[in-house]
Each structure stands twice: as structure tokens, then as C-alpha cells.
Amino acid sequence: MSRRSLISEALASALNDPAPPPATAEASPAAPRTNFTNKRLEAFGEAARIVKRPTIRLKPAECSVWPGNARDYSMLDEHRLRSLIDSILAEGSNRVPAVVRRTPNAELPYELVTGTRRHWAIAWLNANHYPDIELIAIIEDLDDEAAFRLADIENREREDISDLERGMNYKAAVDNFYGGVQLRMAERLKISKSQLSRYIALTEIPPALVSAFHSPMDLQAKYAEKLLPLLRDPSSRAKLEAAAEQIASEQSFRRSGDEQPIAGPEVMARLLKAMVAKGRAQKAAIESPVGAAIGQVEKDQQKILTLSLSPSDLSVDEILAALRPIIERAKICTAKRR
Structure with missing residues (x-):
């Protein structure tokens, strides 16, 4: 079923079944097991x-x-x-x-x-x-x-x-109907205060980070517990927002090519990984065969390349020709390290 x-x-049973008689002092049967x-x-x-x-x-x-x-x-x-x-x-x-x-x-x-x-x-x-x-x-x-x-x-x-929709709804309701007291609202809705707090905390995540997720459905309430402490530190916030911007750019590129989006857990892992990266990433322009900039290549401390392409009138073959030297250099560097 x-x-x-x-x-x-x-619900139908609740409406149709008569209420049981109240227990008397002489006979106090054991309370029915809550199911x-x-x-x-x-x-x-x-x-x-x-x-x-x-x-x-x-x-x-x-x-x-x-x-x-x-x-x-x-x-x-x-x-x-x-x-x-x-x-x-x-x-x-x-x-x-x-x-x-x-x-x-x-x-x-x-x-x-x-x-x-x-x-x-x-x-x-x-x-x-x-x-x-x-x-x-x-x-x-x-x-x-x-x-x-x-x-x-x-x-x-x-x-x-989405958890974000619920959080925004709960945040408005706790102020409008329950005097800003989450405990009062939780008791009225018959949910735990900790669960209610997690939903409402999610609304504090800025749009810059929300945009890194393919859909609001991917942004789970439990993520707020890890992200919010980092967002309160200015240096950590800057790293998170930079990583989120990069991920959002990749999500947009994948959507335009009908590719699978970056899943929520992977987005979260990459955001947290940005907190432990040391130094600055190396960036360079990607140029077409005639010298026009068509995008950017970025290499992080783990030697991972991230390619970002800008809209252009170039053909697929011309774009591949511009990317080929970058990929060949990456292969050579990998071989030398071995």
C-alpha cells in the first residue's frame, strides 16, 4: 500500500471510529503502543x-x-x-x-x-x-x-x-505567526526544533553559493551545518564564493550541451575542498588559431585543469585546434612527473 x-x-478511520472511553481511576489500562x-x-x-x-x-x-x-x-x-x-x-x-x-x-x-x-x-x-x-x-x-x-x-x-523552499516558507511563518519563536512553531507543527532550525538555516546561504547547485533540489538542509560557519569567516567566504562561481559556470556549460549536471554531493565536496587548497591557481587564456581569446584554462595545486570557453563563432574544429596544445602540454607534464 x-x-x-x-x-x-x-484519516478515514479517525473520522469514522468512535473515540475510546476515558480511562477511570479504578482501571488504568496500559497505554497503547504508539505506532x-x-x-x-x-x-x-x-x-x-x-x-x-x-x-x-x-x-x-x-x-x-x-x-x-x-x-x-x-x-x-x-x-x-x-x-x-x-x-x-x-x-x-x-x-x-x-x-x-x-x-x-x-x-x-x-x-x-x-x-x-x-x-x-x-x-x-x-x-x-x-x-x-x-x-x-x-x-x-x-x-x-x-x-x-x-x-x-x-x-x-x-x-x-526543495529544502530551500521549505526553509524560506518556515522562516517567513515563524516571524508572521509565532512571534519569531522557533520552539513555539516546532511544537505547533509537531516537528523537532533541530529539524526546523536546519531548514531555516539554509536560507542564510547566499545566492552565489546556491547557483553552484544544478537545482535547488540538490541543496540539502544538512549542508547548511558545514557551509554557514565557513561563510561567517571573510577569507573562507571569499574562497567559497570563488569556487561556487567556477562550479556555476561549469553547470551552465553542461546545460548548454545537454550533459549531466554536477550532482549535489560533488558540488558540496568541491566547495569544501576549496577551503584546503593552498596558493593561487594558475590561469592562462585559451586562444584561437588566429590569436583571439576564446576562454580560460586554470590549473590548481593538484595540477587539475579547468577549461572555460566563451561563446564564439568558431567551428568545433577550430575550438579543438585551440585546445589540443593545452591538452598535449598537460600530458607531457604528467609523463615527466612519473
Whole structure:
């Protein structure tokens, strides 16, 4: 049984099963063993409350997207949501209802609280030959704090939300709803304070380092524990930013050539390796056969060459002709060391 099916079944049981009678002083039975389902039901209290509500059908254009949700709507695209689009097309709509709330004083009548991916997918289908598909939703009367908790419950079951998105969402929420007190927020969400702190700490990593990762999905919360102490030291920060710039350049080059990106763990290893490198790297221009600069070659202390090419009108053969002497010299140097 899938995790989602397990949760749905548990929620249904929570609604349908009568509550057990309270224990009396004369008979104090041993407390039932806490299992995974019981623990998850604590966090899914809000979801259990709305799961049986009647649904409505509406167009995605009828509701705005609440900015308090962790998911970055601007990062959604057809490729990322292809399987969901196909599922909605096969079913005729979304099987799991989204949650909206009324917005009487706004331009649109509803605001989407949960179901961002479903909203985007159906909006895309409406714009691409399927204008009759509607979004199935439940109307809930929620204030912002309750909306945040409900969205967080759903998002914790999603694997395609980055730790950075969660961290930014949690950082805003702790200030907006919990007076800046992380412990209060952790207790309200029923997560550990250390876990919450790791997510929020991730937001302190500057964009220069984030850009070294192929995708925000590659930037894990645990990386903040190693990077933040280094970022607080000016000399270490300069080395990290220089290494990140180089990695980001390589990531861009790989994307342009449809090559495999540098994976998150490798990016992290290279950033930390930059902290132990001594001295300065040797740099030289890469010139075309006619003497025009087309890029740069850099050799670090481990004699590893890094080639960076600039956009040019040269043919592939001309670029290879410029690179060949550099590669031959590197081979000669390696042979001499042996």
C-alpha cells in the first residue's frame, strides 16, 4: 500500500471510529503502543477535519495562489508536472481535492491554499486544448496560520519541494505567526526544533553559493551545518564564493550541451575542498588559431585543469585546434612527473 493510501485510510478511520472511553481511576489500562500511523494522525488533524467536506468545481483562473505556501509556483513547468498532467487528463480532473478559501474583497473569488501543482496542471491543460477541465476543491474558512499549517501537512508528503523552499516558507511563518519563536512553531507543527532550525538555516546561504547547485533540489538542509560557519569567516567566504562561481559556470556549460549536471554531493565536496587548497591557481587564456581569446584554462595545486570557453563563432574544429596544445602540454607534464 502506498504512503498516500495509508494516510487516507488512517484519516478515514479517525473520522469514522468512535473515540475510546476515558480511562477511570479504578482501571488504568496500559497505554497503547504508539505506532507510525498514530504519530502521523497527530500532524494530520487539520486534514482529517476537512476530508469529508463537499467539493466544488472551478476554473484555475477563478482563484489566486496563496503566497504562504512553500511551493514556488514560478518553478513549475510541463516537464516537472508531466505525470500529474497525464493523470488529470486520464481522470478528467484532479482526484484529490485542492483547498481554497473565499476572498470577498479581492479581485478573484477564491484563494488556493493547497493544491498548487494541481492548479498549475489544470491551468496548463485549459490553455492547451482542454478548456473544460475544472479544478475540484474544498472551501475552507481558514486564517493565515491555519492555512499555513494545512499547507505544511500536505507538503511534508511531497518529495518535489526543495529544502530551500521549505526553509524560506518556515522562516517567513515563524516571524508572521509565532512571534519569531522557533520552539513555539516546532511544537505547533509537531516537528523537532533541530529539524526546523536546519531548514531555516539554509536560507542564510547566499545566492552565489546556491547557483553552484544544478537545482535547488540538490541543496540539502544538512549542508547548511558545514557551509554557514565557513561563510561567517571573510577569507573562507571569499574562497567559497570563488569556487561556487567556477562550479556555476561549469553547470551552465553542461546545460548548454545537454550533459549531466554536477550532482549535489560533488558540488558540496568541491566547495569544501576549496577551503584546503593552498596558493593561487594558475590561469592562462585559451586562444584561437588566429590569436583571439576564446576562454580560460586554470590549473590548481593538484595540477587539475579547468577549461572555460566563451561563446564564439568558431567551428568545433577550430575550438579543438585551440585546445589540443593545452591538452598535449598537460600530458607531457604528467609523463615527466612519473
